[in-house]
Amino acid sequence: MELQIESKYIDFHQLIEYSLNSIWIVGSEEKILYSNRACLKLLKLDSPEDILYKNFCVFLPLDIHDSCKEQVKRVLKKQKKIELIESKMIRSDGGTIDVEVRIAPFYLENKILAQIIIQDITDRKITERLLNDREKLASIGQIAAGIAHEIKNPLTSVKGFLQLLKESQSHPYLDMMESELEKALDTLQNLLQVSKPDLADESFVQIDLCKELASILSLFQEKLYNVEVEMDLRDSERKANGKRNLFLKAFFNLIKNAFESIQGKGKIRIEHYYKNGWIHIKVSDTGVGISGDKLKMLGTPFFSTKSEGTGLGLTQVFTTIHEHGGNIRVQSIVGEGTTFHVQLPVK
Ligand SMILES: Nc1ncnc2c1ncn2[C@@H]1O[C@H](COP(=O)(O)OP(=O)(O)OP(=O)(O)O)[C@@H](O)[C@H]1O
Ligand SMILES: [Mg+2]
Structure with a gap:
């Protein structure tokens, strides 16, 4: 028989104190009269004294002060209509977290107070952002591939006519025209390949990424005079599953x-390890770094800051990783370096 506990035996104070949600109780003067442990942990504060009897807005960002005060007032006047507020909160160590704030009435003897429940939704927000970026990238890729496809056909016929023209008469410009046209067709072919890798083409195989990463690195021999490379390849028995050539190209692009x-x-540091059902590959460099506005552009076809770059390298990387059910994250500090963190599912 299942154990039944009568509510009179439950220590409700403990229940709130150790609740996983962060809870404050606020009175009519907007002061925090109670804060549970989860809230101290959320804000990385040491003791309740850091928080008690302070105005609750001190811990909330400026942009939601008015709406939170308004809601507390409404709750204290027993006017229901409780809204959810999404915002950011600053921790005592300066870090920011995404939070969802709900305010509801709390009755103590004959007084009405406001309970403020704060939920950390940072992980959910990161996932939402990743999905959003992925969709954006997929649609940019599709548009680019569509345009490439449309331009490729007329250019191919121009190339055919040019060859016919060359057979009937010769002119030095004709050769130049042909080679320029070839370059344009190559670029379009590349774009088509990276923005829509034809997954039907190559079969899925088990890939020993540790072995592949080491052999990709050997292609950069001449660069090793100036750049020290550290390899930390663990858990090589865990194999990724996918199109080998696409992966080789993707990791080549990241290392390049x-x-x-x-x-x-x-x-440069290259790491490979297994954790919680995923293979993790990190490529870190001590290079120039990427500024915040450029980070958002990464993976967009033709985005390049290099005079010789095509700006298709990362498009191929992002598309390949996403098509294989993986994730990719980038962390960078201008002047210090960049880390690309790839996660691939182990099936
Ligand atoms: N590790 C990195 N450190 C600093 N910036 C980077 C790094 N990786 C990518 N970038 C930035 O992102 C841009 C786009 O990269 P991507 O690989 O798509 O194109 P590219 O390297 O410019 O050209 P391509 O790879 O086609 O030769 C780069 O031009 C560079 O500004
Ligand atoms: Mg590149």
Whole structure:
């Protein structure tokens, strides 16, 4: 028989104190009269004294002060209509977290107080952002591939006529025209390949990424004079599943970018390990870094800051990783370096 506990035996104070949700109780003067442990942990505060009897808005960002005060007032006047407020909160160590705030009435003897429940939704927000970026990238890729496809056909016929023309008469410009046309067709072919990798083409195989990463690195021999490379390849028995050539190209592109980001001397670290059902691959460099506004552009076809770059490298990387059910995250500090963190599911 299942154990039944009568409510009179439940220590409700403990229940609130150890609740996983962060809870404050606020009175009519907007002061925090109670804060449970989860809230101290959320804000990384040491003791309740850091929070008690302070105005609750001190811990909330300026943009939601008015709406929170308004809601507290409404709750204290027993006017229901409780809204959910999404915002950011600043922790005592300066870090920010995404939170969802709900305010509801709390009755203590004959007084009405407001309970403020704060939920940390940082992880949910990160997932939402990743999905959003992925969709954006997929649609940009589709548009680019569509245009490439449309331009490729007329250009191919121009190339055919040019060849016919060359047979009937010769002119030095005709050769130049042909080679320029070839370049344009190559670019379009590349774009088509990276923005819509034809997954039907190549079969899925088990890939030993540790072995592949080591052999990709050997292609950069001449760069190793100035750049020190550290390899930390663990858990090689865990194999990724997918199209080998697409993966080789993707990791080649990531490592190439890492080398290109270093002007003069520097370091690259390549890591491979398994954790919680995923293979993790990190490519870090001590290169120039990427500023915030450029981070948002990464993976967009033709986005490049290099004079010789095509800006298709990362498009291929992002598309390949996403098509294989993986994730990719980028962290960068201008002047210090960049880390690309790839996660691939192990099936
Ligand atoms: N590790 C990195 N460090 C600093 N910037 C980077 C790094 N990786 C990518 N970038 C930035 O992102 C841009 C786009 O990269 P991407 O690989 O798509 O194109 P590219 O390297 O410019 O050209 P391509 O790869 O086609 O030769 C780069 O031009 C560079 O500004
Ligand atoms: Mg590149």
